Amino acid sequence: MQYLFIENPFPQGQDSENMHITQDITICQAVPDDRAAIDSLLCTYFLDGKDLDTGDFLLAKVDDRIVGTVAFVRDNFEEIHSVAVHPSFRKKGIGALLVSSALQLSLSSAVYARTTAKSFFSKSGFVEVISPSREELWDDCACCEYLENCNQHVMVWRRE
Secondary structure (H helix, E strand, O other): EEEEOOOOOOOOOEEEEOEOOOOOEEHHHHHHEHHHHHHHHHHOOOOOOOOHHHHHHEEEEEEEEEEEEEEEHHHHOEEEEEEOOOOHHHOHHHHHHHHHHHHHHOOOOEEEEEEEHHHHHHHHOOOOOOOOOEEEHHHHHHHHOOHHHOEEEEEEEEEE
């Protein structure tokens, strides 16, 4: 299990969205016993993680309580998937910290995300792309009956 202990995730005098994180945050890789908590967080935001391995998830913990999760998937390409933070801990920078931690695992020059939260990913350095398109990247998009009316954006983060 990998741990990243963060006492103060933001430089002196800087915080996320002017909110203060008062608790220490631990970022770690999920283990099988964490699956119920992960699924509970994902359900809060109607996110589907059933096809994702528990080991693909990173967790944000405060006092050993799971307060956030993100999946980092390596398949045909690297992808950030299923970012969820407990409602009581939102707007405190935990989602951005999870995405940043996932990006540190990247081995490629590009990491993709399919999202309706375009501005959230933009703050983490992702930019929207037209090509490749959703249906070129994700098989489930190619055969989706809602493809023409989809409100998801394809975002990419590129290593500098």
